[in-house]
Amino acid sequence: MACNKLLGFSFCFHILFLILLLISSSLLPTTIAKGFSIQEATVYDLQLAFQRNLLTSRQLVEFYHKQIQTQNPVLRGVLELNPDALAQADKADQERKAKAPSSLSTLHGIPILVKDNIATKDKMNTTAGSFALLGSVVPRDAGVITRLRKAGAIILGKATLSEWSHYRSNDAPSGWNGRGGQGKNPYTMDDPCGSSSGSAISVAANLAALSLGSETDGSILCPSDYNSVVGIKPTVGLTSRAGVVPITPRQDTIGPICRTVSDAALVLETIAGIDINDKATIKASKYVPRGGYAQFLKKDGLRGKRLGVVRIFYSVFGNDTFKRDTFEMHLKTLRQKGAVLVDNLAIDNLQEIFKDQSENIAIAYEFKLSLNAYLRDLVASPVRSLADVIAFNNKHPKLEKLKEYGQDLMLIAQKTKGVRELREAVLDMARLSHIGFEKLMITNKLDAVVVPLSFFNSILARGGYPAVTVPAGYSKGAPFGIIFGGLKGSEPKLIEIAYSFEQATMIRKPPPLRKL
Ligand SMILES: *[C@@H]1O[C@H](CO)[C@@H](O)[C@H](O)[C@H]1NC(C)=O
Numbered sequence: 001m002a003c004n005k006l007l008g009f010s011f012c013f014h015i016l017f018l019i020l021l022l023i024s025s026s027l028l029p030t031t032i033a034k035g036f037s038i039q040e041a042t043v044y045d046l047q048l049a050f051q052r053n054l055l056t057s058r059q060l061v062e063f064y065h066k067q068i069q070t071q072n073p074v075l076r077g078v079l080e081l082n083p084d085a086l087a088q089a090d091k092a093d094q095e096r097k098a099k100a101p102s103s104l105s106t107l108h109g110i111p112i113l114v115k116d117n118i119a120t121k122d123k124m125n126t127t128a129g130s131f132a133l134l135g136s137v138v139p140r141d142a143g144v145i146t147r148l149r150k151a152g153a154i155i156l157g158k159a160t161l162s163e164w165s166h167y168r169s170n171d172a173p174s175g176w177n178g179r180g181g182q183g184k185n186p187y188t189m190d191d192p193c194g195s196s197s198g199s200a201i202s203v204a205a206n207l208a209a210l211s212l213g214s215e216t217d218g219s220i221l222c223p224s225d226y227n228s229v230v231g232i233k234p235t236v237g238l239t240s241r242a243g244v245v246p247i248t249p250r251q252d253t254i255g256p257i258c259r260t261v262s263d264a265a266l267v268l269e270t271i272a273g274i275d276i277n278d279k280a281t282i283k284a285s286k287y288v289p290r291g292g293y294a295q296f297l298k299k300d301g302l303r304g305k306r307l308g309v310v311r312i313f314y315s316v317f318g319n320d321t322f323k324r325d326t327f328e329m330h331l332k333t334l335r336q337k338g339a340v341l342v343d344n345l346a347i348d349n350l351q352e353i354f355k356d357q358s359e360n361i362a363i364a365y366e367f368k369l370s371l372n373a374y375l376r377d378l379v380a381s382p383v384r385s386l387a388d389v390i391a392f393n394n395k396h397p398k399l400e401k402l403k404e405y406g407q408d409l410m411l412i413a414q415k416t417k418g419v420r421e422l423r424e425a426v427l428d429m430a431r432l433s434h435i436g437f438e439k440l441m442i443t444n445k446l447d448a449v450v451v452p453l454s455f456f457n458s459i460l461a462r463g464g465y466p467a468v469t470v471p472a473g474y475s476k477g478a479p480f481g482i483i484f485g486g487l488k489g490s491e492p493k494l495i496e497i498a499y500s501f502e503q504a505t506m507i508r509k510p511p512p513l514r515k516l
């Protein structure tokens with residue numbers, strides 16, 4: 001290793017990438033040739049550095065440990081570190097040295113942080129940020145963790161989140177949880193959005209190479225948007241929810257939050273597919289493309305794509321003319337890259353959807369049923385039902401700042417009974433999706449709709465539709481993203497579109513260093 005320990009990691013990494021750049025710039029992927037700093041290295045960059053013996057997984061884990069040590073006291077993106085991460089890194093380094101077949105996997109030896117609602121059967125806790133689940137013992141790894149481990153990824157730690165994925169109280173601020181406190185957006189030192197706040201904060205600030213989040217309604221897209229990173233919200237069922245503290249299996253989906261579309265696509269292809277512990281993955285497996293998602297990382301991916309522009313969602317800009325102008329510029333770029341923009345579209349029943357309460361009603365029922373099932377399945381736990389969680393919160397007001405933030409959503413869920421109202425609400429949502437978003441997509445032959453962060457989240461959520469968000473700009477220092485959403489199983493097209501847009505614009509910039 002050509003790297004003196006005394007130099008400190010970041011300096012050292014700059015040197016080795018400079019060397020890398022000088023010796024073989026013609027052979028390298030454009031990301032490095034364009035002068036990517038180590039802080040922003042992609043999976044492809046890291047694998048190349050591994051292959052050239054310029055970097056080990058141990059050094060990578062130690063680098064992230066140092067980043068976390070410096071910045072996490074301020075940012076609070078990481079809740080727990082995996083005590084076995086260095087051992088996993090050493091194992092990866094040995095396998096690579098021995099040219100073991102396992103070391104050929106793209107995520108082999110790459111550290112990933114996972115949201116704290118995703119179960120890991122190891123020395124870490126899985127608590128959804130709540131003290132109520134501290135000390136609980138999960139029966140097995142979550143389905144997505146099994147796939148990550150099989151691919152040789154290193155589980156670096158658990159990311160903070162809005163407690164219970166923001167299904168505790170409407171009053172609780174985004175990014176807050178009892179165990180980890182308040183997560184901070186590294187760009188604004190303010191709202192990181194949630195509920196996968198820690199995942200987005202951490203990859204944005206280079207505390208981890210990659211991360212996983214989960215979304216029920218906005219929880220991947222919004223924090224990715226706010227923290228200037230790429231989020232993929234997969235079609236519901238494309239990735240297993242088994243072993244994930246749930247809100248509702250009808251809407252929950254696990255997806256990557258990373259700095260680039262290519263990294264997110266590589267994580268998605270690793271975690272997508274059938275898991276016998278989540279039946280929805282069987283039906284959705286028809287959407288998983290043979291050969292994975294990396295094949296859709298095409299620079300000309302926008303050519304011939306039909307993109308719908310639904311102007312009502314652009315009203316979220318209000319009087320922010322900078323954002324408005326930036327989006328108009330992006331629409332122009334999309335056109336220049338070969339997309340056909342179908343402008344001034346409307347969703348027929350949008351007013352009805354705005355007013356519709358069926359999502360709130362259904363989730364209240366489903367949260368109680370699915371959380372109770374998750375808690376019953378634990379090997380050991382201080383709480384075994386939603387009622388127990390509510391009682392715990394009542395008993396430990398100081399511990400969880402109950403007085404400040406309450407638990408109104410949990411109390412509403414606990415009161416639900418029977419299935420009639422739930423069934424009606426679910427049918428209602430399916431009908432509204434069918435005559436709304438699906439009709440828009442089909443009658444206009446769209447590949448995707450392109451929108452800013454808006455109520456559109458909720459349309460995607462109700463129908464189980466996928467979306468990708470990509471950094472789109474900074475308004476007075478605050479990041480914002482651009483969202484491409486489509487019909488179920490349209491991830492290949494969305495990745496083509498998102499990658500092509502990202503490569504044409506390259507907007508993401510790392511945040512300033514945040515330390516005490
Ligand atoms: C899990 O929680 C226990 C109890 O608070 C704590 O002692 C332990 O350090 C936690 N595990 C990790 C990996 O942080």
Ligand SMILES: *[C@@H]1O[C@H](CO)[C@@H](O)[C@H](O)[C@H]1NC(C)=O
Pocket residue numbers: 319320321
């Ligand atoms: C936008 O309008 C709000 C009040 O509605 C005002 O406080 C704010 O300064 C305005 N922003 C700009 C950029 O004009």
